[in-house]
Amino acid sequence: MIAPRLSAVDPATPALSPERQELRAAAEGFEAIMIRRMLESARASSFAEDAPLTGGGLKQFQKMRDEHFAEVASQSGAFGFARSIEEQLAQFVDGKG
Template sequence: MSTIPSTLLGMTIAPGATDREKLAVTAKQFEALFVRQMLAEARKAHFGGEPIFGGQALDTFNRMQDEHFADVTADSGVLGLARIIEEQMARFLPAKKEA
């Protein structure tokens, strides 16, 4: 069973943020989580042979490396998944009131 890594919590929602800002942060968090899951599954693939180096320390390093890569990828917007999610979900936000 997997838990949400603490680095995801680094993408925090500012107090008083608008619904759209909250949605943008949440979409980035989802993208980071999605990328982490993809990397974790890719690491499970074995392409023959046994690794020369290994063990718990290397596993921990790889997990931390994947978490950082996922956070940077989501924050940069290079994949665009968060933007697409935000645009699609924004349709369900209440309409802005004219001042």
Template sequence: MTTISPITAAGASAAAKPLDPRLKQAAQGFEAIFVRQMLASARKDNFGDTLWGSDQGHDTFTAMRDEKFADITAHSGTLGLAKQIEDQLAGKGSPAIPATGAKP
């Protein structure tokens, strides 16, 4: 059976260290862009919806609504993508490529 050691004071201070707010903002911005692209891709096909027709005002409103929804989603942390990006860029996550440069 494996025992779990308690967090030391040094480990706790490293874990509690706040990340750079610019990194958090950039990660949330990326997540918002990602969500906007997902919504735009989902709306490419209107599934035969001809109730409102196709006009510039409706398209603009839809784009603005999607943008606001994406920003709210990114800032709320609902998807968790921004947190994963932030952790990866801060060096908390596991690297995608080994540090030695060896091919997997």
């Protein structure tokens, strides 16, 4: 199982400047968007349309579940996109670039 690395609760995370906090939130948001799109694409290729109990309610539930999963996954660092994006852009926020 992947251990969650939530930045808000991780005591090993040093205090971040407001700019870095905004950068981290933006990177996590971007990762969540990427994960949602991946799930959406995977679901679009599903052949379950002919299965019973499919319809608008099920599709809405799946969309809400995918959105929640994407948010949790991006905050936990499970995919690592947000951390990579943050590290790449931090050099510009911290004045190193």
